[in-house]
Amino acid sequence: MTTLMERQSEAAAPAPRSNRKWEWIGLAALLVGTAVAYIWGLGASGWANSFYSAAVQAGSVSWKAFFFGSSDAANSITVDKPPMSLWLMSLSVRIFGLSSWAMLIPQALLGVGSVALLWATIKRQFGAPAGLLAGLALALTPVAALMFRFDNPDALLVLLMIAAVWASMRAVEDGRTRWLVLTGVLVGFGFLTKQLQVMLVIPPIAMMYLFAGPPKLSKRLVQLVASLGAAIVAAGWWLLAVELWPASSRPWIGGTQNNSILELTLGYNGLGRLNGDETGSVTPGGGGRGAAEGMADGMGAGGPGMGGSMWGETGIGRLFDASQGGQIAWLIPSALILLVLGVVLRGRVARTDPQRAALAVWGLWLLVTGLVFSFMAGIFHSYYTVALAPAVAALIGAGSVLAWRHRDRYWVRIGLAVATIAAVAMAWVLLGRSADFVPWLRWTVLVVGVIGAVLLLIPAMTRGKLAVATVLAVMFAGLAGPTAYAVDTIDTPHTGSIVSAGPSTRMGPGMGGMPGGGRMPDGQGAPGRMPTAPGGGAPGADGPMGGGMGGAAGGLLSGSEPTEAITSLLEADADSYTWVAAAIGSNSASGYQLATEEPVMPIGGFNGTDPSPTLEQFQEYVKQGEIHYFIAGGSMGGSSEGTSAEISEWVTANYSPITVDGVTMYDLS
Numbered sequence: 001m002t003t004l005m006e007r008q009s010e011a012a013a014p015a016p017r018s019n020r021k022w023e024w025i026g027l028a029a030l031l032v033g034t035a036v037a038y039i040w041g042l043g044a045s046g047w048a049n050s051f052y053s054a055a056v057q058a059g060s061v062s063w064k065a066f067f068f069g070s071s072d073a074a075n076s077i078t079v080d081k082p083p084m085s086l087w088l089m090s091l092s093v094r095i096f097g098l099s100s101w102a103m104l105i106p107q108a109l110l111g112v113g114s115v116a117l118l119w120a121t122i123k124r125q126f127g128a129p130a131g132l133l134a135g136l137a138l139a140l141t142p143v144a145a146l147m148f149r150f151d152n153p154d155a156l157l158v159l160l161m162i163a164a165v166w167a168s169m170r171a172v173e174d175g176r177t178r179w180l181v182l183t184g185v186l187v188g189f190g191f192l193t194k195q196l197q198v199m200l201v202i203p204p205i206a207m208m209y210l211f212a213g214p215p216k217l218s219k220r221l222v223q224l225v226a227s228l229g230a231a232i233v234a235a236g237w238w239l240l241a242v243e244l245w246p247a248s249s250r251p252w253i254g255g256t257q258n259n260s261i262l263e264l265t266l267g268y269n270g271l272g273r274l275n276g277d278e279t280g281s282v283t284p285g286g287g288g289r290g291a292a293e294g295m296a297d298g299m300g301a302g303g304p305g306m307g308g309s310m311w312g313e314t315g316i317g318r319l320f321d322a323s324q325g326g327q328i329a330w331l332i333p334s335a336l337i338l339l340v341l342g343v344v345l346r347g348r349v350a351r352t353d354p355q356r357a358a359l360a361v362w363g364l365w366l367l368v369t370g371l372v373f374s375f376m377a378g379i380f381h382s383y384y385t386v387a388l389a390p391a392v393a394a395l396i397g398a399g400s401v402l403a404w405r406h407r408d409r410y411w412v413r414i415g416l417a418v419a420t421i422a423a424v425a426m427a428w429v430l431l432g433r434s435a436d437f438v439p440w441l442r443w444t445v446l447v448v449g450v451i452g453a454v455l456l457l458i459p460a461m462t463r464g465k466l467a468v469a470t471v472l473a474v475m476f477a478g479l480a481g482p483t484a485y486a487v488d489t490i491d492t493p494h495t496g497s498i499v500s501a502g503p504s505t506r507m508g509p510g511m512g513g514m515p516g517g518g519r520m521p522d523g524q525g526a527p528g529r530m531p532t533a534p535g536g537g538a539p540g541a542d543g544p545m546g547g548g549m550g551g552a553a554g555g556l557l558s559g560s561e562p563t564e565a566i567t568s569l570l571e572a573d574a575d576s577y578t579w580v581a582a583a584i585g586s587n588s589a590s591g592y593q594l595a596t597e598e599p600v601m602p603i604g605g606f607n608g609t610d611p612s613p614t615l616e617q618f619q620e621y622v623k624q625g626e627i628h629y630f631i632a633g634g635s636m637g638g639s640s641e642g643t644s645a646e647i648s649e650w651v652t653a654n655y656s657p658i659t660v661d662g663v664t665m666y667d668l669s
Contacts, residue, residue, distance in 0.1 A: 023128040027119060030132055034115050034139045037490055038108040038148050043100040044493040047594055048151045050559025051497060051606060052086065054590035055079045056103050056151065057597060059090030066090050068242065070251045071586050074578045074599035077612050079586070080255030080268060082238065084192040085153035098597060103151055110155040111148025114162055115139050118390055121166040125358045126398045134397025141389040142485035142501035143327035143382070150494060153194045154386050160190040161201045162390050165361055168205045172357045175214035177223050184227035188234025195269040197387065200372060204364030212357035239265070252612035254586070254605040259612070273378035318374040319385065325430050326502040328385040328392065330482045332366070333422035335392045338399025339363040341415040345406055358398060366391035382500045396478070404471075407462045417453040420474050424449030427481035437503040438484055449477030496558040497587065552663045554583070554633065556607070560591030563661040567595045570629065574598045578626040581665075582618070584608045584644045588633060601627065604644040615646040622668045632657070632664035 047053040051071075055078075059066035062073040069083025070076070079086070088106040096102035115135040123131030138144055147154045164186040171179035183205060190198030206224055213220040242250070242261045253261050255268040312323055320329045339359060346356040369388055373380065400419070406412045424446055431442040452473030455461040461470050485502035554560025560583070562570070570580045570592060582601035583589040589602035603618070604610050613621065621627050630651045655666040 026128065026132045027116075030119065030135050030139070031112055031116055034135075035108070035112045037139070037145070037486075038111045039105065040490060042104050042108060042149060045104070045149065046100050046493065046495055047559060047590070048100070048104065048495055049497055049499075050495075050590035050594060051586050052079060052089075052151045052153075053103060053559075054586065054593045054600075054602075055083075055086050056089040056093055057098055057594055058599070059083070059086055060093035060098065061597070065251075068251050071254065071589070071602045071605070072579070072593060072599040074601070075251040076579070076599075076601045077252040077586075077605050077610065078254045080264065080606055081153050081194055082192040084189060085156040085194075088156065089151060098594070104149060107148055107151060107155045110159050111139070111144065114144075114148070114155075114159045114390070117159065117162045117166055118394060121162065121169060122358070122394055122397050124169065125354045126401055130397040130401035132397070133400065134393045137331065137393035137396045137479070137482075138389055140479055140483045140486050141328065141330075141386075141393065142482055142489050143386045144389045145486040145489045146327075146494065146499060146501040147383055147386045149490065150383075150499065152383065154383065157190055157194045157198060158386055158390060160186050160193060161198060161365075161387065164190070164201055164205060165365070165390075168209055168361065169354065169358060171209060171223070172212050172214070172352065172354050175219075177226055180209070180223045180227040181230045184230030184232075185234045187227075188231040188236075191231070191235035192238055195265055196273070197384075200369045200387065201365055203368050204361045207364060208357050208361040212352050212354075212360070214352050252605070252610065254610060254612075257611060273380075274372075274376050275378065312380060314375050314377060316374055319370060319388075320426075320429075322433055322505050323500075324382045324385050325426075326433065326485055326505065327382050327500060328388050330426050330430060331392050331396055331423055331478060332370070332388075333426060334419040334478065335366060335395035335399065336363075337415060337419040337422055338403060339366075339395050341403045341412065341419075342395075342399045345402060345412070355398075355402065359395070362391045362394040362398070366395065381498055404462075407456075408459075413456050413459075413462065416474075417456040420449055420453040420456065420477055423478040424453070427477070431481055431484075433505045434503040437488070441480060441484055445477055445480050448473050448480075452477050498557055552661060554585070554588035554591050556585060556587060559587045559594070560589070560631075560633075562592050562595045562663075566592070566660050566663060566665075569660060569665075570596045570598065570600075573628075576625075577628045577669075578621070579628070581629040581631050582627050582647075583631040583633070584648060588631065592631065603647055604642070608644040609642055611643045613647075614643050615650060618647050619650070625669060627668050630655070630666040630668055632666070 055065070055069055055071050058070050058073040058075075062070070062075070064070070065073050065075055066087065067083070068075065069078045069081065069086050071079055088110075089103050092106050093099075093102050115138050118138050119131040119135035121131075122134040144158070147158070164183050167179050167183040167186060170176075171183070187198055187202060190201075209224065210217075210220055213223065215223070239261055242253070247259055252259050253264055256263045312318065313321070318324060319332065339362075342359045343356065343363075346353055346359065349356060366388060369391070373384060373388070400416070403412050403416050407416065427445045427449070428442060431437070431445070452470060455470040455473060460466060488503055489501040552561050552563060552566070574580045574596065578599065579601040580596060580598040581589070581592055582603055583592065584603045585608040586602035586606045589600040593600040601613075603613065605612065618627075630647075632648070632652075651666050651668070655668060657664050657666055659665070
């Protein structure tokens with residue numbers, strides 16, 4: 001019988017040393033495979049989310065637009081996020097020229113970097129096999145395969161959040177303040193990428209270091225304060241510059257009603273995401289129950305999950321529903337089981353034990369972020385769940401390898417078998433939601449997974465060469481489903497403002513997917529934004545979604561697609577104007593700007609509801625001959641009021657329309 005002292009010694013032992021040659025071969029295979037998967041056919045998605053693509057183009061030709069994250073090079077309005085993720089893509093376009101590939105290659109490389117950094121972080125505490133498994137699980141997460149091939153800010157956000165945990169774990173090893181200062185800097189950069197979402201990683205890091213940091217408690221508190229100060233400086237310099245910059249010489253801050261970066265931080269991208277009070281989100285005055293009901297009525301898609309919000313039903317099951325499940329849920333139950341196993345196995349070690357600290361920070365990341373996503377009442381899209389992918393992957397890699405090393409204990413083998421069955425059950429449910437998608441895989445995962453779980457319970461099958469068969473069966477059961485979804489995601493072009501990974505799932509009559517390759521998640525209708533028909537009306541005769549989903553004139557969710565005739569018309573004498581055209585809504589303006597590489601004014605920002613420019617300002621621009629054309633259509637967030645509506649009414653009352661390839665335009669010159 002093992003004594004208590006022997007158990008403590010065993011628990012405190014470091015991870016076994018691995019064969020260095022094997023280790024580097026495995027890492028090379030992981031990173032090369034990830035790079036090929038993420039770069040393969042990268043240009044097929046075209047301009048992806050043209051809302052951000054237009055800002056990338058603007059930043060590639062104007063340093064002022066680069067600094068502020070402006071939607072157009074003439075700096076009329078910014079996107080509704082800080083610009084750090086745009087900086088990387090804009091620099092790439094400056095070097096290689098404007099193309100889909102040049103814009104998206106930094107995103108793919110961020111994905112490879114995220115996998116490599118997660119590998120390094122997990123390997124340091126749990127060994128090379130754990131690092132490889134964690135990196136593989138991240139690379140094969142469907143929503144990660146989507147976001148690392150798309151131009152949203154989430155790709156950079158994920159890398160910075162992983163980097164923050166990596167730095168904090170280095171602080172646990174040696175207690176040096178410099179690592180916590182670096183953690184704060186990385187969090188600050190995350191703030192400049194997607195504002196308050198990065199804050200979800202702060203409680204896990206702070207709680208972990210407060211408990212497990214080597215110095216005495218008073219010094220740990222001082223170190224955490226220093227980390228907070230570093231975060232404030234790393235993010236605050238840009239916020240301060242924008243706030244102090246004279247409003248008359250900088251672009252309007254998109255997503256705000258009062259042209260304030262602080263309003264954007266605390267409102268539309270802050271508390272509004274939690275409580276649903278997001279002014280300018282869907283209609284002027286914010287999105288509430290009334291807006292949600294209007295959304296459901298107008299779309300005719302009161303599918304499952306509508307609940308009391310247009311962004312889906314909140315609650316503990318949100319991450320597993322038809323909207324989010326296929327994106328991220330495959331291994332969440334298994335990760336939580338392995339977290340408990342790992343914590344129990346490390347239960348009798350020193351307070352500063354790095355392995356237990358690592359399990360704590362990744363587990364708290366999963367729990368804190370998962371609970372916030374589950375209950376937030378504001379704008380929520382399924383691709384947000386990519387922020388959970390590193391935590392799930394880390395727990396799978398670290399927890400499974402740690403438990404495997406203690407498989408001589410019967411209760412550990414039972415725990416591993418339960419984690420395997422949990423993964424099989426999730427795969428059975430999620431694959432069943434897309435019955436026509438590789439239908440044989442569901443049954444194969446079930447059979448192989450059950451066999452693997454049984455083999456885990458047999459001691460002889462977890463030793464020697466026989467253990468290889470057991471491990472392969474368990475890995476297949478856990479990764480086959482998400483791998484199939486990831487492959488489908490990589491093989492499918494995705495465009496528009498709302499995209500999701502994997503095959504389409506049923507969401508109600510006539511609502512099986514989203515035009516243009518951007519699949520719409522189940523049960524959300526058009527989450528967060530309401531499509532409108534050309535001219536700013538509601539969905540109508542142009543199809544189940546109306547014209548606002550895209551097409552030549554563009555709309556709320558997809559960029560405009562100008563024909564050669566329209567592009568030639570806009571390019572004619574373009575140097576004589578500040579803006580070759582103006583259109584309501586950023587997506588409506590984006591396609592014309594990307595086609596001509598000339599500034600197009602997005603009136604009202606993303607939703608067309610920001611009061612920029614005012615009617616008086618627009619009239620002055622026209623008087624000064626700065627705008628050539630006004631392009632009808634676009635979106636005003638489902639509202640017929642506000643400055644966008646006033647401008648549209650003034651133009652139609654004072655200028656004669658012309659029609660080019662079905663698009664109504666007004667020559668303001």
